[in-house]
Amino acid sequence: MNELDRRLIAEIQCGLPLVSRPYARIGARLGLSEDEVLARIRALQENGAIKRFGVIVRHHELGYHANAMVVWDVADADVHAIGAQMSALDYVTLCYRRPRQLPDWPYNLFCMIHGQDRDSVLANIAELIARCHLENIPYQVLFSRRRFKQCGARYAPSTDAGPLQRMGT
Amino acid sequence: MDAKDREIINELQGGFPVCEHPYAEAAHRLDLTEDELIERLRALLAQGILSRFGPMYHAERMGGGLTLAAMQIPPADFERVAGQVNAFAEVAHNYARDHALNMWFVLATETRERIDEVLREIEQQTGYRVYNMPKIEEFFIGLRFAV
Structure with missing residues (x-):
């Protein structure tokens, strides 16, 4: 990544302009041609710096009112296989292995489940336990109570005074 | 939000074209005009249903x-x-x-x-x-x- 890539990232991190030729608009702000912007964005996608390009939804506004982080204390030898199994289930929206924080926090596998309400999330968890054979694995369900802040991660200082779109994650 | 909005969200969560006229290309797949797609995206952003429209970075x-x-x-x-x-x-x-x-x-x-x-x-x-x-x-x- 070079300085120009950083400026490009800063330019689009708040969202693509909602105009017919958004990449040309971005290029005009950066002193680049439309082709140069397209080539750089494709390169950032190829090297994985941009992992996805598209719409980012707000779960709550879409009717997903219950959001649970489910944490599991899985033997280190099994965590990779179980994480892979969990992440294949369509109601699991994120799945990560994270470090334990002993003695306070023994859990090393985290998954997120969003549902219309708490009961439907709990039903998903029961099904997940049966499907992945986790009957003897200690776990906890951390429902969210309140969302204080949900704005986009910023990876570069914004060059624009006013973001074109609302920030979000 | 109507059925077409849902279709837009489902379609565009998976990706967005990187080409000269990306809205026109995406609109074509959704059976919309370019202007209709842009207007609907603007409304979904204004309503807060979409938080953002653009790249997800790998930090x-x-x-x-x-x-x-x-x-x-x-x-x-x-x-x-x-x-x-x-x-x-x-x-x-x-x-x-x-x-x-x-x-x-x-x-x-x-x-x-x-x-x-x-x-x-x-x-x-x-x-x-x-x-x-x-x-x-x-x-x-x-x-x-x-x-």
Whole structure:
């Protein structure tokens, strides 16, 4: 990544302009041609710096009112296989292995489940336990109570005074 | 939000064209005109159904830092600490959750080193310990939200 890539990232991190030729608009702000912007964005996608390009939804506004982080204390030898199994289930929206924080926090596998309400999330968890054979694995369900802040991660200082779109994650 | 909006969200969660007329190309797949798609996206953003329309970055591959952090805050002190934590620009989102560790937030920083600095600053300002839980492994999720 070079300085120009950083400026490009800063330019689009708040969202693509909602105009017919958004990449040309971005290029005009950066002193680049439309082709140069397209080539750089494709390169950032190829090297994985941009992992996805598209719409980012707000779960709550879409009717997903219950959001649970489910944490599991899985033997280190099994965590990779179980994480892979969990992440294949369509109601699991994120799945990560994270470090334990002993003695306070023994859990090393985290998954997120969003549902219309708490009961439907709990039903998903029961099904997940049966499907992945986790009957003897200690776990906890951390429902969210309140969302204080949900704005986009910023990876570069914004060059624009006013973001074109609302920030979000 | 109508059936066409749902179709747009489902279609565009998977990706967006990188070409000269991306809205026209996406609109064609959705059986809309370019102007109709742009107008609908503008409305979905204004209503807050979409939080953003653009790239999702891979923080680490861009040289940045990303982590999940948790704190245990007594209820009486929760508002004060939430205000202090949310004031950091690096805090991307923050949720109160049902657990002794009752505050969970994501930190995204421009450099990896900055993660530890911000966590130390949060501890100093709030007076409470921060548990840092960076990812060790990410399991690939194929499907997005079906709406």
